Amino acid sequence: MSTIGKALSLLDVISQLGKDIGLTDVARLAALDKATARRFLVELEKHGFVEQDEETRKYRLGAAPVRLARIRQERFPFVSVAAPFVKALADEVGETVHLSEFTGGRLSTIHVEDSSQAHRVIVDLGTPLPFHATASGLAYLAFLPADEIERALKRPMERFSAETVTEPEAVRLLLKETAKRGFSINQQGFEMGVISAAAPILAPSGKPVGALAVAAPTARTNKTRMLDIGQKTMAAAASIAQKYYGAKA
Amino acid sequence: MSTIGKALSLLDVISQLGKDIGLTDVARLAALDKATARRFLVELEKHGFVEQDEETRKYRLGAAPVRLARIRQERFPFVSVAAPFVKALADEVGETVHLSEFTGGRLSTIHVEDSSQAHRVIVDLGTPLPFHATASGLAYLAFLPADEIERALKRPMERFSAETVTEPEAVRLLLKETAKRGFSINQQGFEMGVISAAAPILAPSGKPVGALAVAAPTARTNKTRMLDIGQKTMAAAASIAQKYYGAKA
DNA sequence: TCTTGCGGTTCATTATTTGAACCTTTATTT
DNA sequence: AAATAAAGGTTCAAATAATGAACCGCAAGA
Missing domain, CATH: 1.10.10.10 (Winged helix-like DNA-binding domain superfamily/Winged helix DNA-binding domain)
Incomplete structure (x- = not known):
């Protein structure tokens, strides 16, 4: 190197x-x-x-x-455009919502809106989100071209919890579901007791640039609620993309 | 290098x-x-x-x-703590106010609050502020230990406008005035038609970490007004330091 | 068609990075 | 208070990575 x-x-x-x-x-x-x-x-x-x-x-x-971030955001106000939508989603679903962006080969959280509830999921700024083990990562991957997905699946997949899916074939299945549904669901794959739903933020070209995710304690959710949250997340992600890319044309 | x-x-x-x-x-x-x-x-x-x-x-x-900036600001929320004071000062004096921070050997603008007036001074994010030719730079320098001031004065001083002060002895005089008064005034030294007043943001140790500055068109100001603005800037800078350092103890 | 200028690449030469061992300071233990 | 340990920081010969003149291929313009 x-x-x-x-x-x-x-x-x-x-x-x-x-x-x-x-x-x-x-x-x-x-x-x-x-x-x-x-x-x-x-x-x-x-x-x-x-x-x-x-x-x-x-x-x-x-x-x-x-200083550099200020300059960058002057031209590409991704966070500031997205922030109100993140907040609105957090208020609507009452759980922690976080926004991530793909940079430097990784997906990193760049904004978090904490749930108002006392018992909430804590998301750290800065920690990279593994593609195979987080809802955000799956949402991002699922909308990549097939060859890039395959390349990502070839890399070794670390285990983060007892529930982490580390089989390429199993991940491929999750990605198919995600692409079909429009959002991903990750059940305790990154951290036990946390279930997440995420949707990609898509550039006009269709290429994903990041993801919007909701993280909730398993104790407070069931399948139905997660599907509902997923739908709302997807809608919010679409709104962010529209606002961000729409205003620049 | x-x-x-x-x-x-x-x-x-x-x-x-x-x-x-x-x-x-x-x-x-x-x-x-x-x-x-x-x-x-x-x-x-x-x-x-x-x-x-x-x-x-x-x-x-x-x-x-x-991403890095988010992490940094999580621990050192300099900009977010200062922003309300910057805004308040901008509203009070009706001119563009900008906040700079010393990093990497330079003073760089990290936040700007534009004046509400149509005719206002535009401050660019990111451009380094030369120590000898800006109010911010002078305010910063003036509160440095004597040996560091001398070291700074030994470096060549670029001319930015017809009014730029480039004589070490003359700068030394300006610094003395600044230190005595508590804030600096720069008359068109960086850009013709712009006059600025700035005060340092001081750490509890007394060491300057940045500066708060007001930039106004010369057409709209006179000596008396600048002295008044300077006083207000100084007060705002002190409030920022108190809030920023006070809350961490 | 020919020229110009740009992004990008090559490979022998050159200069920089490297790290084991060392020194210095500070904190802890005896 | 002396001894010890552990951390920050530095040195210099050996190893490795950076360098840049010349090059290629492509696209725009003359």
Whole structure:
């Protein structure tokens, strides 16, 4: 891998941590030599992507991405366009709703609207959503061209819970259902006790760019309710796409 | 410079452009060989920091920074804490207000609240604010330790307009005034026809982390009004710091 | 049809990255 | 308070990755 790739992966490691981390630990997590990790961190810090706590000497994500994100959202206001729909859906179904976007080969959560209920599903910002084990991932995959689906299915599938579907053939079946129905349902495949429904956000070309998902505690749902939630999610996803792409023409 | 530094500088070039750019052009702007630029772009794209338009083959800023920015702001909600104060100040003085943060060796605008008036100053997101030629820069510099001020004054000072102050001694004087008064005033030093007042956002340690600035057309202001605006800016900056740092203790 | 300019690629040369070992500082244990 | 451990940070010869002049193929324009 190129130096740049390694440095950006290091940045990913730091970003997915949620708290400050020391040099030795981050080097180990990113599978880099300590000296190498240090050099990378210094470079990243120079550009503001990482910052070091003056007191603890630990490293954390810097402020540079905030500036870049502002610029990006000025031209592609995906989150700000979607936010009201996410909120409306969360209010309507009373569960946690999250929006993800495909970037850098991964599907990542970029916005969350928490359920108002006390017992709710917590979704972390930043953690990548595995394609085979989340409703969002399935919704995204299902609307990809067949060859890209096959390529994705060839990659090893990690097990996240007792219920994770890791057989390519089984995933293929889920994808077929999803494509037919318009939204996906994932039952505790990522985390036990959580059931989700998700629909893709589709560009005018038909290519998926992200997914909208509702995550609910299993205790509060049954098949019928999930199908209803799925329908609503699908409608909201379509509205987001229409608003986002419609306004640009 | 390290490969990483060069790649991040390339990203900077792309971010400050505001529109898509071709390979040859971006290579020239970033002072890189075309082959090198391409390799960097491919790496950056793999991680989502850059994306290539499928149709035009041109490159633009990707969506990865949006994800990172969300994570950063979860822990350090600088913009969201400051936004209401920025808005309030903009409403109060009726001019464009912008908030900047020091990152990666530069002061960059991360939030803007436009004036409601038809004739208003336009502030671009992302363009770095030169320390010697903007009110924000002066406000930031003025509250730095003496040795850091001197280091900053040793760097060459670019001229941006006929009124830009480029003499170290003259800048030193402006900084003294700023430190004494608590806010800076910059008269057309960056752009003709624009006068600004800015106050630093100070961390509890007394170290500046950014600046809050009001930019107004010269046609609409006089010395008295700017002093009044400066006072209000200073008060708003102090409120932001208090809210931001106060809530974390 | 010919030319120009662009995106993209190649491969021998060159310069940078790498990491084991080392030093330094800080925190913990004895 | 001395000893120990553990972390941050640095060095320099060896290893590896980055570099760029020249190249290809394609599309737009003359």
